[in-house]
Amino acid sequence: MWGFIISGCVLYAGARLSQPIVPNYSYAMESGPAPANTQAIAAGPFKGLVSDYNILSVFTMYDHIKKKPLSQAQRKLAWQQLSSYLHNAQHLDPWFNDTYRLTVGLLAFQKGLALDAVQILNMGSDYIDWDWKLPFYAGFIAYDRLNDQKMAYEFMQEAISRPNVPPLAIGLTSHFLQKEKGHEASMMFLEYLLQTMPKAYHDPIKQRIERLKSQPDSNMRRQ
Amino acid sequence: MSSIFETMRFTALEIIRMRVFHVLIAGAFLLPIMALIFSNLFLFDIAKVQADVLISGARILASVYILFIAVTLLGKDISQKICHLFLAPPLSRFSYLTGRFLGLLFGLFLLMLVVMLTSEASLLLMFNPDGENGRNALPWYTGLSLAGFTFYQHISLLAAVLLICTWASGLAEMLVFSVAILLISWVVPPIILALQSPDITSQFPTLITTLIETIGMILPRLNGGNIGLALAHGFPLSFSNIAWHLVEHAAYAFVMFGLAQLVFSRRDL
Numbered sequence: 001m002w003g004f005i006i007s008g009c010v011l012y013a014g015a016r017l018s019q020p021i022v023p024n025y026s027y028a029m030e031s032g033p034a035p036a037n038t039q040a041i042a043a044g045p046f047k048g049l050v051s052d053y054n055i056l057s058v059f060t061m062y063d064h065i066k067k068k069p070l071s072q073a074q075r076k077l078a079w080q081q082l083s084s085y086l087h088n089a090q091h092l093d094p095w096f097n098d099t100y101r102l103t104v105g106l107l108a109f110q111k112g113l114a115l116d117a118v119q120i121l122n123m124g125s126d127y128i129d130w131d132w133k134l135p136f137y138a139g140f141i142a143y144d145r146l147n148d149q150k151m152a153y154e155f156m157q158e159a160i161s162r163p164n165v166p167p168l169a170i171g172l173t174s175h176f177l178q179k180e181k182g183h184e185a186s187m188m189f190l191e192y193l194l195q196t197m198p199k200a201y202h203d204p205i206k207q208r209i210e211r212l213k214s215q216p217d218s219n220m221r222r223q
Numbered sequence: 224m225s226s227i228f229e230t231m232r233f234t235a236l237e238i239i240r241m242r243v244f245h246v247l248i249a250g251a252f253l254l255p256i257m258a259l260i261f262s263n264l265f266l267f268d269i270a271k272v273q274a275d276v277l278i279s280g281a282r283i284l285a286s287v288y289i290l291f292i293a294v295t296l297l298g299k300d301i302s303q304k305i306c307h308l309f310l311a312p313p314l315s316r317f318s319y320l321t322g323r324f325l326g327l328l329f330g331l332f333l334l335m336l337v338v339m340l341t342s343e344a345s346l347l348l349m350f351n352p353d354g355e356n357g358r359n360a361l362p363w364y365t366g367l368s369l370a371g372f373t374f375y376q377h378i379s380l381l382a383a384v385l386l387i388c389t390w391a392s393g394l395a396e397m398l399v400f401s402v403a404i405l406l407i408s409w410v411v412p413p414i415i416l417a418l419q420s421p422d423i424t425s426q427f428p429t430l431i432t433t434l435i436e437t438i439g440m441i442l443p444r445l446n447g448g449n450i451g452l453a454l455a456h457g458f459p460l461s462f463s464n465i466a467w468h469l470v471e472h473a474a475y476a477f478v479m480f481g482l483a484q485l486v487f488s489r490r491d492l
Contacts, residue, residue, distance in 0.1 A: 037413075037417045037423075040413045040416070040417065041410055041413045041414055041417065042410075043413070044406075044409030044410055044412075044413065045279075045282055045409055045451060046279045046282070047449075047451070047452060048271075048274075048275035048279070048451060048452050049275045049276065049279045051275075052261075052265070052272050052275055055265065056264060056265075059264075095452065095456045095458070096268060096271065097267050097268045097271075098265060098266055098267050098268050101266065102266075198266055
């Protein structure tokens with residue numbers, strides 16, 4: 001009897017150890033997220049947990065984008081999927097701060113995804129109506145990445161009308177609205193973002209700062 | 224009254240001695256550990272993620288309790304005629320079913336009490352109001368709220384399962400219908416919410432929308448108007464929001480309990 005049990009244990013351990021612990025493919029990357037409404041229905045009363053899962057998928061996707069050699073098309077698809085995961089997380093739990101921090105840190109400075117970032121922040125801003133940060137971030141992205149002064153003005157006006165807005169935000173808003181000081185204000189705001197984001201997510205913001213430093217003020221919003 | 228109390232006491236003892244119950248209690252101790260491990264994968268809202276895992280875990284434990292303890296106990300009683308041993312004077316059918324229901328409620332209460340204590344302990348351990356990267360702090364009573372909230376919501380589900388068990392013919396049938404009502408009550412509220420979106424409403428025939436809304440009305444709402452999300456974020460809940468939710472579940476439990484008594488009193492045992 002003991003022979004059966006011990007040989008079974010040895011075989012089982014051997015079989016387990018001979019398989020790779022981390023598979024060579026990523027589920028998150030292969031399939032992409034299910035649509036937000038489908039996820040909400042499947043989640044039932046576990047909406048919070050499914051929202052957390054979407055944020056975990058964002059980490060996985062970002063890790064793949066950074067570390068795996070991807071073709072241009074694969075990279076573009078990966079960024080689009082990462083954006084979809086953030087949209088889903090926002091849809092399932094609109095009060096989850098990680099969604100908005102990652103949106104600002106990752107999507108905002110990615111080519112072609114700034115509008116997605118503004119959309120996510122705008123939707124979150126409706127729910128988190130006591131915080132000035134989300135409309136301010138949306139306004140900054142609209143100003144810096146989309147070059148849409150009108151949209152930026154509307155978001156920043158909304159931000160400074162909210163309670164507990166710090167003098168820094170009011171000062172930056174007035175600077176953004178004066179063309180000649182916009183460049184300097186952008187740099188200040190990006191430095192502020194760096195202080196609030198973990199080191200692992202500094203790269204896109206640092207790249208943006210470098211680009212701003214290396215280019216003349218008049219051209220900076222075209223990049 | 225004493226016969227109801229005796230049946231309740233007997234039921235509670237029966238449940239406490241069940242191995243499934245011991246496993247669920249062990250699960251309640253493992254839950255905060257799982258929550259701590261999972262939440263540390265995140266960057267900022269760590270306490271929120273921890274609360275999400277605790278709330279979801281409490282719900283799963285309560286649902287497993289209902290399916291594998293309540294249904295099994297009532298199913299054996301009714302389908303294997305064990306209830307004949309109880310149903311002799313002075314114990315009436317009403318007293319028997321009431322005692323069984325209260326005993327099952329007590330077992331669920333004990334389970335949620337352990338969940339509450341372990342959750343409170345883990346949340347206090349991680350309490351970090353001035354931590355880095357905006358780690359948010361939850362109110363000290365979050366563990367209490369989430370366990371109490373889960374217990375309260377599952378009273379109505381337990382009453383619905385009581386009705387199913389008094390009506391269905393055998394253990395397998397009881398289990399299938401109980402699983403079905405649990406799953407439907409999870410899935411239908413988000414469908415109704417999605418149907419309220421103008422884009423979707425315009426594509427669906429009115430008959431189907433009305434049908435789904437009617438199904439939604441006859442099931443307890445376990446989502447509870449995002450109360451779970453509000454608890455996880457530590458938002459203060461409005462009195463009216465909580466009060467109406469409590470009234471909704473109490474009324475639902477009363478109706479199901481009354482129907483179960485009615486069906487059981489007429490059942491050919």
